């Protein structure tokens with residue numbers, strides 16, 4: 001169909017074309033590509049168009065410029081250049097002052113949602129254009145005038161935000177990926193309450209949680225190694241006896257080892273096999 005834009009399928013009212021003379025795409029689509037995406041290639045033949053010409057779409061009667069070099073030589077700055085108007089941001093020449101002004105205003109005012117642009121993988125012509133305030137509303141609550149009616153929004157209520165960095169993400173999957181790579185969860189709480197556990201901004205905050213809710217080994221080397229934390233007090237005591245026993249008085253150590261008998265046997269056997277001065281303890285344990 002000659003009278004619709006090859007990209008957005010809207011009625012062709014204004015066309016933009018480069019030296020390849022493909023006049024099948026509307027000026028708005030071309031300007032968006034050039035201004036927002038820095039894409040200076042023809043949508044039809046993919047040849048690079050350094051400058052473009054924008055004119056009314058009149059089918060076979062559309063004004064065709066063949067001497068783009070001549071236009072380039074003028075190499076005007078923003079505004080009136082010879083018989084045309086030049087828009088510097090898109091390197092476009094216009095033969096209509098009102099359309100030039102309209103496009104100029106559009107380029108000053110437009111923002112696209114970069115999250116939607118990356119996350120939705122749709123054509124650039126389908127991307128919604130916002131002004132600054134509308135974009136903020138779109139990201140936060142998803143209900144700017146541009147986003148349309150409730151059914152058009154399809155349940156969209158804004159892009160989910162990381163409460164720590166205050167960065168928005170395209171969707172829940174992207175946010176989850178961010179939370180699990182850039183922030184921390186408690187592996188014990190995660191196991192105990194799947195689906196409802198807390199996130200911590202950094203390891204320091206997770207360590208505070210470990211200390212308050214679980215049994216953290218406060219040994220300096222263990223703190224430096226991180227994640228040396230236990231679900232039960234007994235496990236912490238066992239760890240203490242095994243890892244830090246050497247630095248404890250014999251009575252404290254054997255007190256710690258007084259817990260379950262079966263475990264104590266294993267400990268002592270291991271100790272004997274390593275052959276490190278376990279004689280005293282051996283006689284201690286012989287009473288069990």
Ligand SMILES: [Zn+2]
Nearest residue numbers: 005008026029
């Ligand atoms: Zn179009």
Ligand SMILES: [Zn+2]
Nearest residue numbers: 020022042045
């Ligand atoms: Zn072309």
Ligand SMILES: [Zn+2]
Nearest residue numbers: 113115116138
């Ligand atoms: Zn968006």
Ligand SMILES: [Zn+2]
Nearest residue numbers: 162164165182
């Ligand atoms: Zn974050």
Ligand SMILES: [Zn+2]
Nearest residue numbers: 186188189213
């Ligand atoms: Zn926890």
Ligand SMILES: [Zn+2]
Nearest residue numbers: 217219222243
């Ligand atoms: Zn420790």
